[in-house]
């Protein structure tokens with residue numbers, strides 16, 4: 001039996017690519033979509049193409065009937081409320097949108113376990129970013145000092161990126177980085193040292209020409225290790241990881257965070 005999917009944010013940059021891939025996948029069925037600007041129309045028509053029989057709703061709550069999994073690529077402002085709404089409706093959730101903190105995910109985990117629903121949250125569903133996280137987790141076992149630089153376009157509305165936030169929070173699994181001079185003891189403008197996310201300093205740059213790049217720099221004695229992921233301008237790189245999450249999440253109860261690179265490499 002196919003997994004019945006709703007894509008929220010289906011006329012956006014990432015949601016459109018994901019919805020198109022769901023339509024193509026033989027084991028998945030796109031049963032509804034959410035887009036405020038195209039509410040009331042058919043998704044194919046909303047994309048400027050032939051109709052495809054997928055209704056577009058203006059609000060997620062209207063789109064959840066007969067859905068197994070909702071995939072959300074809307075915004076940091078709505079992701080928390082959308083996730084809770086879906087869980088309360090008994091629908092599994094793939095969280096693509098950035099903006100949820102580790103604390104948010106702990107709270108969501110509690111609600112999801114009560115409802116016996118799965119939530120698959122990925123700060124970045126691309127293969128390269130998944131490998132970045134794995135490489136950084138390995139490095140953190142040996143090099144105990146690190147900071148993160150998060151580069152994105154000047155239009156990205158949130159900071160830090162979901163990619164940088166998840167990386168900082170995953171690195172916290174190895175304990176906080178060692179710090180010689182506490183950030184709070186910095187003279188001058190202490191904000192210049194960035195935001196502290198789960199014990200890691202994160203520096204977010206927002207400049208024209210970037211899509212997204214994430215760099216984690218480990219400092220050792222008289223050496224540095226720099227691990228950097230660079231994103232191009234198409235949303236295709238997020239599709240395989242998102243489809244993997246859609247297929248996995250019905251077998252999950254509570255929150256699962258981040259992709260397994262081996263599972264993703266097999267799918268890519």
Ligand SMILES: NC(=O)C1=CN([C@@H]2O[C@H](COP(=O)(O)OP(=O)(O)OC[C@H]3O[C@@H](n4cnc5c(N)ncnc54)[C@H](O)[C@@H]3O)[C@@H](O)[C@H]2O)C=CC1
Pocket residue numbers: 008009010011012013014015034035036037058059060072073074075076078095096097098099122123124125126162238
């Ligand atoms: N986890 C990952 O791998 C990735 C995460 N993202 C995240 O996904 C989110 C969306 O990113 P993009 O696709 O670049 O954005 P986008 O702006 O191109 O698309 C978002 C769409 O959602 C719609 N939307 C916003 N709020 C809504 C609401 N309350 N109800 C219904 N529709 C709503 C917007 O109108 C827009 O059509 C961002 O938070 C971004 O950081 C983006 C790419 C990859």
Ligand SMILES: O=C(O)C1=N[C@H](C(=O)O)C[C@H](O)C1
Pocket residue numbers: 098123124156157160161162163164211212231
């Ligand atoms: O806002 C975006 O566009 C993106 N956001 C993601 C994030 O916050 O990490 C990932 C991405 O490459 C695009």
